[in-house]
Amino acid sequence: MTEGDLLNTFIEEAKELLDKMVVDLLELEAKPGDMDLINNIFRGMHTLKGSASLTGLNDIANFVHHSEDLLDQVRRGCITVNDKVINLLLTCTDLIGEMVEALGNDDVQVKNEKVESIIWEIKKLLKDQTEHTPSEEGSLGDNLHNFGTGERCYRIKLDFNPNLFETGTDPLMLVRELREFSDILMVAVNYTRVPDLYNLDPELCYLTLTILIKTGVGIDRIKDVFIFVQVDNKVEIEDITENFSDNIDISLSDKKTGEILVERGIVEEEDITQALARQKKIGEILTEEGKVSREQVQRVVYDQHKSRAVKEKSTIKVDTHKLESLMNSMAELVIAQAKVRELVIHRTDRSENEIMTALNSVDKRIRNLQEDIMKVRMVPIGNTFLRFKRLVRDLSREQGKEINLEIRGKETELDKIVIERIYDPLKHMIRNSVDHGIEPPEEREALGKNRVGTISLNSYHQEGNIIIEVADDGRGLDKEKILDKAINRGVVDEDQELTEQGIYRLIFEPGLSTSEEVTETSGRGVGMDVVRNNIEQLRGTINIFSNPGEGTRFKIKLPLTLAIIDGMNVKVGDEQFIIPLNSIVEFIRPLPEHIKTVNGKGEVVKVRDEYITLSRLYKLFNLKGSKTDPTEGILVILQDENRKLCLLVDEIVGQQQAVVKSMEDNYTFIDGIAGATIMGDGRVAMILDVSTIIRMAVN
Numbered sequence: 177m178t179e180g181d182l183l184n185t186f187i188e189e190a191k192e193l194l195d196k197m198v199v200d201l202l203e204l205e206a207k208p209g210d211m212d213l214i215n216n217i218f219r220g221m222h223t224l225k226g227s228a229s230l231t232g233l234n235d236i237a238n239f240v241h242h243s244e245d246l247l248d249q250v251r252r253g254c255i256t257v258n259d260k261v262i263n264l265l266l267t268c269t270d271l272i273g274e275m276v277e278a279l280g281n282d283d284v285q286v287k288n289e290k291v292e293s294i295i296w297e298i299k300k301l302l303k304d305q306t307e308h309t310p311s312e313e314g315s316l317g318d319n320l321h322n323f324g325t326g327e328r329c330y331r332i333k334l335d336f337n338p339n340l341f342e343t344g345t346d347p348l349m350l351v352r353e354l355r356e357f358s359d360i361l362m363v364a365v366n367y368t369r370v371p372d373l374y375n376l377d378p379e380l381c382y383l384t385l386t387i388l389i390k391t392g393v394g395i396d397r398i399k400d401v402f403i404f405v406q407v408d409n410k411v412e413i414e415d416i417t418e419n420f421s422d423n424i425d426i427s428l429s430d431k432k433t434g435e436i437l438v439e440r441g442i443v444e445e446e447d448i449t450q451a452l453a454r455q456k457k458i459g460e461i462l463t464e465e466g467k468v469s470r471e472q473v474q475r476v477v478y479d480q481h482k483s484r485a486v487k488e489k490s491t492i493k494v495d496t497h498k499l500e501s502l503m504n505s506m507a508e509l510v511i512a513q514a515k516v517r518e519l520v521i522h523r524t525d526r527s528e529n530e531i532m533t534a535l536n537s538v539d540k541r542i543r544n545l546q547e548d549i550m551k552v553r554m555v556p557i558g559n560t561f562l563r564f565k566r567l568v569r570d571l572s573r574e575q576g577k578e579i580n581l582e583i584r585g586k587e588t589e590l591d592k593i594v595i596e597r598i599y600d601p602l603k604h605m606i607r608n609s610v611d612h613g614i615e616p617p618e619e620r621e622a623l624g625k626n627r628v629g630t631i632s633l634n635s636y637h638q639e640g641n642i643i644i645e646v647a648d649d650g651r652g653l654d655k656e657k658i659l660d661k662a663i664n665r666g667v668v669d670e671d672q673e674l675t676e677q678g679i680y681r682l683i684f685e686p687g688l689s690t691s692e693e694v695t696e697t698s699g700r701g702v703g704m705d706v707v708r709n710n711i712e713q714l715r716g717t718i719n720i721f722s723n724p725g726e727g728t729r730f731k732i733k734l735p736l737t738l739a740i741i742d743g744m745n746v747k748v749g750d751e752q753f754i755i756p757l758n759s760i761v762e763f764i765r766p767l768p769e770h771i772k773t774v775n776g777k778g779e780v781v782k783v784r785d786e787y788i789t790l791s792r793l794y795k796l797f798n799l800k801g802s803k804t805d806p807t808e809g810i811l812v813i814l815q816d817e818n819r820k821l822c823l824l825v826d827e828i829v830g831q832q833q834a835v836v837k838s839m840e841d842n843y844t845f846i847d848g849i850a851g852a853t854i855m856g857d858g859r860v861a862m863i864l865d866v867s868t869i870i871r872m873a874v875n
Contacts, residue, residue: 183279186231190276193220194269199562201265202569208257218247232372236275239291242298243268249302264297300445328417330398332387335410340381345405353401358391494552502548509541550737558586560595561633564606568631571610578617578628579610585635590642591737594714601707605646605730606631613650613728642736647729653722655679677818680720684708712867715850717816738836745829748793749801752861754834754853759866761813763828766806781822791873792824796848802826814866821870836863848872
């Protein structure tokens, strides 16, 4: 395993541990005395510290160590679990997450001030619990100023030769020998020269020590301790007693400025905490200076996150039974391939049927192998859902609301790539539900509702797709308000007739928000259009159902996987396109009298008493040499939830499975194209994005 592999393994493990700790912390908040939860969180933090140390990530290991100290006191019963403790531990997990994120991303930086701020809060909390506990040994400062007759203070610096161990010398033995005639006030170990795990040689010494002692013996006695190491190692002994005659407190050297200011009563602890926390991100600074708008920053961050999600390496934990099934399918395919090869080599007059039978067997085995591979890529969506508990908790507290998040369908499995890319759209929808959907407790009680609002997440399989529903029992959507806002912004005409679903879908238009006030999370009209675009890029659809005063429900339909689709191969001119099979209703060849032109809507086709918009695929992509008369070509009737479209193509080539290839590495995003696939003859065919095609045609 290379150093890069080790780092990637740590990042993956750290994220899993942090996600689990956050879930356990939120559960601990509801069950403060649950020792099993406390021990689980402590073990997770301890494991994370060990992994960070093993990987050579000393900054992370050091911060996790402070977090572990706090958890240890909770585990021992010295600190009671309350809101303050939970909030601080959640802040610790957030900061550790940022530090882990920075390992794989040069654009992410964690400021030392932020780390010190949290460490300060941990130390303050630990101090508050122990400040009344008497100390048997006394503080370093007390010992330094309480000199007996003839006692002096010395600082000893030891910079060891890397080959120290070859001489049989143990640094700890030197410290023990000093203890025989002096008080050891401090031993500081500098381990900055310790290399990472791959370059670590256990037979070499990488440490330097700084030792502070108080003794009544002379300096020659101290030098005798190091007589056998002073030749090959750097030994410095300095008498610093005079520092204390001038009331210089050497104990201050290891303290932060803020700690000293508080100890001397110059400022309060709260002042230091607020000062350390007063940090701004680059986007906030540029927004305040008027260099960019808040909306521009939000869009850049969203695009950046999406790009990283594609670029990031990810791993999947696979059940061994799935791997065994995969290997069995592979073995059967190898056997079938060998049979075809044998028949081709020893071909006889009657071998043709046998070859076709063998090829069909190969085809079946490939199908089985494909299904097994798909199962390997499938992971439960529950872990993604559980991450939103923290989001709902924090947002509801910020806004003074009481909200419960209900989760159902955690065991539903979905392609890991889809799960990773659906997180941000779901996050924005939940933010909107908290911000605009759920009413404040007093308002809910006045309406006869439970003061605690409910947001629910649900997932289930339906007709070869996965359905994800985000619902709340809040205000619901105001159709008249949405329509008025859309008319005022010129999104729709005043006399345009829209169905209920059509009105609700207006909230996906850029810049359209019915919120009266702007908050940190929403209300600027930025986001829902991005939500729709991201879902459509996953070849999914989204519908809205709402009742005023009762709540709103978003229904998202997604394919189980993005890797392979069942599609229909159609031809337009010299080009071939793949249309996802689950978007096709039927094929027709219309009569001339069924084609009409309607003012404001363009061409429509009458299909069994229903008028459907007509669009020509060759016009959408500026293709030549295709059929222009709908009565000579084929109309493919497409459906995306409640919207339909008649798409003109030249001919139907046939049904086939298509392996979806991304085009983002070589091309920018192309409206109406979901990806590409390689045909049997080696040609490339574009895969249509039906949702976008329908929207392009209607617009």
